[in-house]
Amino acid sequence: xxxxxxxxxxxxxxxxxxxxxxxxxxxxxxxxxxxxxxxxxxxxxxxxxxxxxxxxxxxxxxxxxxxxxxxxxxxxxxxxxxxxxxxxxxxxxxxxxxxxxxxxxx
Numbered sequence: 001x002x003x004x005x006x007x008x009x010x011x012x013x014x015x016x017x018x019x020x021x022x023x024x025x026x027x028x029x030x031x032x033x034x035x036x037x038x039x040x041x042x043x044x045x046x047x048x049x050x051x052x053x054x055x056x057x058x059x060x061x062x063x064x065x066x067x068x069x070x071x072x073x074x075x076x077x078x079x080x081x082x083x084x085x086x087x088x089x090x091x092x093x094x095x096x097x098x099x100x101x102x103x104x105x106x
Contacts, residue, residue: 020047020055024069025098035098042093050086051079 017026023039026032047055059065078087095101 019061019065019069022069024096027066027069030098033098035101038093038101042090045086045093046078046082046090050082 017040021040021043023030023036026036030036043055047053056065056068059068078090082090093101
């Protein structure tokens with residue numbers, strides 16, 4: 001999300017970003033892709049714009065959150081106040097299967 005989608009970069013090692021916004025597959029060693037950015041976008045929509053809460057605020061942002069992420073079963077919840085159309089978009093952004101995430105074609 002911080003560079004052109006067409007720009008190719010190679011990072012020697014490490015994971016960069018803020019843990020609650022990083023796609024779980026990245027933490028499992030997958031490469032950054034548009035699908036990873038789409039996951040992060042879903043987190044931003046839900047938490048920054050709609051709920052105005054910190055993502056995964058029910059778990060300390062430490063090793064415990066990392067362990068929960070690596071289980072790939074834990075997903076933050078969507079408020080019942082969110083309109084269905086937006087909730088469906090967010091759920092699609094968070095899909096554990098990368099190929100199921102919404103990808104904007106340019």
